[in-house]
Amino acid sequence: MGGTLLSGSGGNVDYWDLKRNTQVKHDILSGYLERWASILSGRRTKTHTNLHYVDGFAGRGRYREGEPGSPLIAMEIGQEMHEHRGGSLDLYCYNVEENADNFKSLKREVDAVRSLYSSVEVLNFPGSFQDYADRILGEISADEDTFVFIDPFGYRGVELEQVLKFLQRRRSEVFVTFMSRYIGRFMRDSNREAAMTAVFGTDEWKKLAEIPAASQQSGAVELYGKQLQEKVAEMGKDLYILPIDVSFEDTKADIYHLIHASQHPKGRMTMELAADRAKRLSAQENLFYDPQVPIYALEALRDAPSGRMTARDLAGKIWLRSWYPSWRKDIKEAIRELEVGGEVTVRAHDGRNRKTGIEERDVVVLNGGRH
Ligand SMILES: C[S@@+](CC[C@H](N)C(=O)[O-])C[C@H]1O[C@@H](n2cnc3c(N)ncnc32)[C@H](O)[C@@H]1O
Known part of the structure; x- marks a missing residue:
């Protein structure tokens, strides 16, 4: 992905050729949403379940060769689960897209499948996620489960305050594309200082400059996740964070991160499973070992x-x-x-x-x- 990394413009022309890293991201998303919907609609205490999927950076709806983008993936899963649960689950989708051309494409693609996925209610918002977040929160009842996908090209949109808006709700979780690969470069750019401080909700990111370059990416992820966890702890709640590394070109040297933050250990557990499946990792391949x-x-x-x-x-x-x-x-x-x-x-x-x-x-x- 090249282009203007903080502007999040629709000008990333070759982004819409589906790349392997985007495919992995979509596989994780669909694997998780399926399990999420299945778990939440399978609770014995509920006769009917409404679930909400917010796609803050929704994109064009489809990629160049017709592959479904995240909003269509969510709709398909919503319909499948609705049928699987005999109509006792309904999915509501809220898509936001700022680029006018991308929005047109998104709207066309969503409209084209509405009758196929007729149980799924979809609202599309033309504009920025930041501007629509409160309106979307107003549409969703606070006690219903909500999955928020925050998938910008660069850093704009992942600012801590923006993400915390959703985590204030007990039944919300977020899945954030975190472009950790740009951190080293942005840290040295004085024009980006305020933007970086807004992303992390602190200026502690400046300390990342003192650690070896090879550790800065993971350091940025740690700081971001820790900040989310601390702010949610101030609300009196626990937050379970799972950072997932995704390689751009199948090399360990060029990666970015997806960060999942949920308020229940079951969410953390389920995302681990979805990520391992999508990356085709077996339990044995998991290289982590902490003797603690x-x-x-x-x-x-x-x-x-x-x-x-x-x-x-x-x-x-x-x-x-x-x-x-x-x-x-x-x-x-x-x-x-x-x-x-x-x-x-x-x-x-x-x-x-x-x-x-x-x-x-x-x-x-x-x-x-x-x-
Ligand atoms: C990485 S793409 C999204 C891909 C999509 N989530 C998918 O998986 O199919 C990011 C999209 O966000 C849009 N965008 C950029 N800034 C935005 C903003 N502030 N609010 C909403 N959309 C924005 C871009 O035009 C672009 O279409």
Whole structure:
């Protein structure tokens, strides 16, 4: 992606040739939305579920060779899930596109599939996401689940305040394209100082200049995620962050990040699965290993009033301390290690034979009580 990185103009002409990195992003998005809709509409306490999908930087609707863009991907999933759930799920989509030419294309493409995906209600807004955010929030009932996709070309639109508007709502989550690859360059450009401070919600980004260039990209992601987490903590809530690296040209040297921020450990867990599938990673390929994971687990159990919690809630406590341990490998292995060492007992939630491994609803109990 070349062009004017902060302007977010529609002038990125070759962007609309679908590239592999965009395909991976779409695969993660669709894999996640399917699971998200399935989980939220499968709750026994609900007879009908309304879900909301906000596409703040919606694009043209389709790519050059006719491949669906994010707004059409969401519509298709909404219709599939509506049918799968016998009509008890409805998806509402809100698309915002600032570039007039792109908006025209978006509107045409959405209108062309409305009858195919007739259960899905779609509103298109011509203009900037920043200008429409409050209006869209006004359309959505505060107690209904909302997924917000923030996918600009550059940094404009990912400013902390903008993202936090949505995270104020208990049932909202955000998925942000974070162009971490530009950070080194922008840091040295005095014209971008105010814009960078708005992105991070602090001028602490200036410290990134002091760390080696190779670590600046991940440092920027860490700072951004940490800022989101801190501001949401000030609202009295937990936020689970998962940064996903996506390579532009299948090389580890040229990457950007997608940052998922949800208010429930199940969201973090589900996004990990969608990302691993899309990137075709197996649990074994996950290179992360943090020897602290079993220690975090023990500490969380000691803090729990009853000395026990479900494996999923325990994973949530671990993710509040470190974003990277995977559920599929690191956390399950840590629980297993504690079990073998006699420090915890794992109770199967469904009475099954525990040889089949650990499931998220299994209960992990601290042996010998809390010390
Ligand atoms: C990366 S593309 C979006 C691709 C789309 N999400 C997809 O996956 O198919 C970014 C789009 O955001 C638009 N845009 C740029 N600034 C914007 C703003 N402030 N508000 C809304 N749209 C904007 C651009 O014109 C462009 O079409």
